[in-house]
Structure formats: structure tokens, C-alpha cells
Amino acid sequence: MAAKPTIDNTPGEPLIRFEDVSIGFDEGEVLRGISFEVVPGETKVILGESGSGKTVLLKVAAGLLRPQSGRVVVMGHDLTEMKEVDLLDFRRRIGFVFQEGALFDSLNVADNVSFRLREESVAIEETEPRVREALRFVEMEDAYDKFPDELSGGMRRRVSIARALIDQPPIVYYDSPTGGLDPVTSQTIITLILRLRDLNGVTSLLATHRLQDAFGLANFAFDSKSDRVVPIWEDGKGRQFSPTNFLVLRDAQVYFQGETQELLKSADPYLREFLS
């Protein structure tokens, strides 16, 4: 069995790097020549219409889909050259929150959240407190022994976040974490993501077509002292870089890439329409 991959990332290097990545299916190309980088601590928001390839991009970044060309380097590992066995090991170091949660519906919430721990044969005595802690983090402790079909969409999404977090991965991919949820529940989810970013320093890719989420991430931070979400200008003056960057996908390509302000000031008609 291959050794567990470590974060052999040289400091200052991007944690995730796409180099000219293309992938397509029978129906045609979905991503064409995609290149971008994500530095440690950054949240890259992937915006795009439905069907623009956001999910495909995240799956490529996790090695779940193989691109036809280009390179994907994550934590110093070139995913395009790894065998599936090694990719399985590698993926234990990242968290993936799927679009509809993708909870195992034959397992209860606790078993879903502890899935990875049980796979690693962690002792029961250690598993339970960790599962409770993860569920407490997403405020779902009450659902400990419920089954996924007894939960609402938002609750399922939160359990799915707990499952992705159980091993405290340095990288988390969120696939439309607020899709199909009401504004209040969406805000709860975004607050969770902010907490992970600002308290645990999680680097992430976040696919969404909801701009409110994107700007929520860009303009707010989680303040550990007051334990709440604060606007970033009160708190983030001393940052070396804005932790949130945008990437807009359109027609299989990167249409725009940059910071919040650039996106907001852009005069491009497509972006303006997207923003309105």
C-alpha cells in the first residue's frame, strides 16, 4: 500500500494548480485550457451558469475525473500521473462537499460522518467524540442517529460538511453548497465555510451560481474573539492578500479571473449581466 501522501508543498507555492486542463465527454468539451492557481488560505469561488462545468472542474481537482490534457497539481502531487490506488490515498487529505450532499443513504448520520475514520480503522472510543465534535461544529448533533432521508436539504448539506471535515483536511472543495436552499439556511452554510476558512485556515474551491454567497465570502470574515461574522473591512486591513478570488467559467473556458473589486468594476456585458 502506498504511503499516505503528505503536504509536500513548498512554502509560497500554490496549493492547487491547473495547467491548461481540458476535459470532454461524448457530448463535447466541458473544460478547455483551464489554468489557475490557488495559494494556501485562499478561497477560489468558481462562478458559472448551470452546466458550465463547475462540478466537473471540482471533480478534476480531486482526481475523480481525469482530464484529457493538461496537468493538475495539488499539494505537490500531479494528479494526472497518479494511479487510482494512490489517488484514493491522496483524497483522504482533502474534503469534498458534493452538490446534493451525497450522503450514503443506507447509513445513519453518525456512520456517514465517521465513514473515513472507520475505513482507517480508528478505534470506536476515539471515533465517537470526533463525530460528535464534527456534528457540533455544523450544529447537527441532534441528528446523530437519524438517517439521511429523515433530514431536510440544508441539514443534509451540513452533515455532508461534517463528513468532509472529520479528518481536518487542509483543502476542501464545496460544490454548490447552498444550491436549492433558502436564504437563511444558505447563510448558515456560508458562516460554516467562513469559520473553516478563518479559524482552521482551510484552502478551498467553491462552486456556486449564487452571487450572494460569493460576496458573503469575499466581504465577511469570522472573528474568533467575538465568535461571529464581521465585515472584512473592520478586520482584514492587515491581510497580505484578499482570501477570496473569483473565476468565471463560460463556454468551457475561463472567462474572468481576479479579485472581488475587479469583478465588481468590470464593464464586460456578460459579467454585468451575471452580476445583476
Added chain:
Amino acid sequence: MATLTPKTPEYTKPSPIAGLNDALKRQILSLQSYSYLVGDALAKMFSAPRYPEDVLEQMDAIGVGSLPIILLTGFFIGGVMVLNTAAQFQRFGETALTGDTVAIALVRELGPTIAGLLVTGRNGSGIASELGSMVVTEQVDAMRALGTDPVRKLVVPRLIATVLTLPLLTAVADLVGLIGGYIVAHFTLGLSAVEFWNRAIQALAFGDLVMGLAKPVVFAIIIATVACFYGLRTRGGTQGVGRATTTAVVVASVAILVSDFFLGKLLLYWFVS
């Protein structure tokens, strides 16, 4: 005089040959990925990590779950065989041969095929639709994202469970078939228990038993791998799950009947002649 040649746009009619070619290519490709899955699953049967609880759960679903229909169909198949042949044997005054016929036909042929086809319909479809729904709801991707190999966690336990339980179910089908045959023989031909069972047991040679056990093992591999294969390559939502299930059942049933013929030929050649 300027001739007017209308510029026809480059229009390539999809030729039937090309369509056939594509279809053929797709078939060969899926045969290739099917063989790959079978090889992969067989190899992973013999190495860790293993999932014994999943094997037990599947054995329960396949074995215990299929028992009632196996009992019922086995019994009536045996009975109906005697019913149909009784008149012939009576005509030749060889009613004692009924035991031989029922035993050989059941053990060599009917037991394995009936059990195989019933388990295909009941569990093959279940496996294909379960894995198919897991694919379309991204649960299989979630499993891979959590570092677990779906072939090990989903395919191998189902394969082991089917290979272990189908031969047992076949033996049960054979037995209740004989009982059904005996009961009908007793009431229509007036055969005594000793007459029937003596002949039935003596008719069976070692080769028949080998054949009766080798077939269900092969059928089990077909059922589990075909169902998992179509389940795991499901595309296109709930509709896709339905399609995958139907295809899995049809392909597995046909494969069972076809392989039954060739296995029968091979095993008869090895053991009986």
C-alpha cells in the same frame, strides 16, 4: 455562359456503415471495461481491505431473501416435470425411471438455471438499481472522495456473497424439486418412496454433482459482475437507473443461458462421457 453551380454546404450523411462501426466499437469497449471490472474484482477478492460485514449483509439479502421463491419454484418445477413425463413412462411401463429423469434434469440443468435466473431477477436487478442510484446521487464519487475503492466496498462483497449463496440455493432448489417430483409421482404413478428415491439417488453420478455445483458458481460470477457493471456505469438520473437495471437483468439472463450451454457441453465431455 456562366454556369450556376450552387455551393452545397459540406453535408456528410451519417452512413449506416459508420453507425454500425460506432455501435460495434462501443460494444467492444464495454466488453473491454467489463472484463477489466471482472479482473479487478477477482483480484481484489484476495487482498485487504475487506468488508466482511457487507458480505454477510449481501448473503442475507441474496440467500435468505431468495429462499421462499426458490422453495416455491423448485417444488413446482419438479412436480410439473413428473406430471409431463408420467404419461410417457406409463406408456412404456417404465414408471420407475421417473426418479432418474427428475434427478438428472434437476441437478444438471434445471436447478442451476432456475436458481440463476431467479436470483438474476431478484438480486441482479436489486444490485444494479442500488449501485445505479448511488452513482446518480454521487454516492459512489463521495466514496472515492473519502478514499474508499468502490470495487472493494461495493462489487467484491456482492460477488463473494453471490458465489457463496447461489450454489446453496441451487442445492435447495434441487432438493425441493425432487420432493415435488416425488409427491406428484406418488399420487399419479403410485410410486413408493423407496422406488423413487433409490432411483433418483443412484441416477446421479459424480459428474452430475460437479456440474450441478460448477454451474451456479459461474452463474453467480455472471450475475454479480454484470449487475455491478451496469449499475456502476449508470448515466442520466432516475431514468438511467431503470435502464441500467433492465439491461443488467437481460444481459445476465442471456449470459447465463448461453454459458449454460457451453458449460454443459464442456462438463459433459469431461465428466460424463
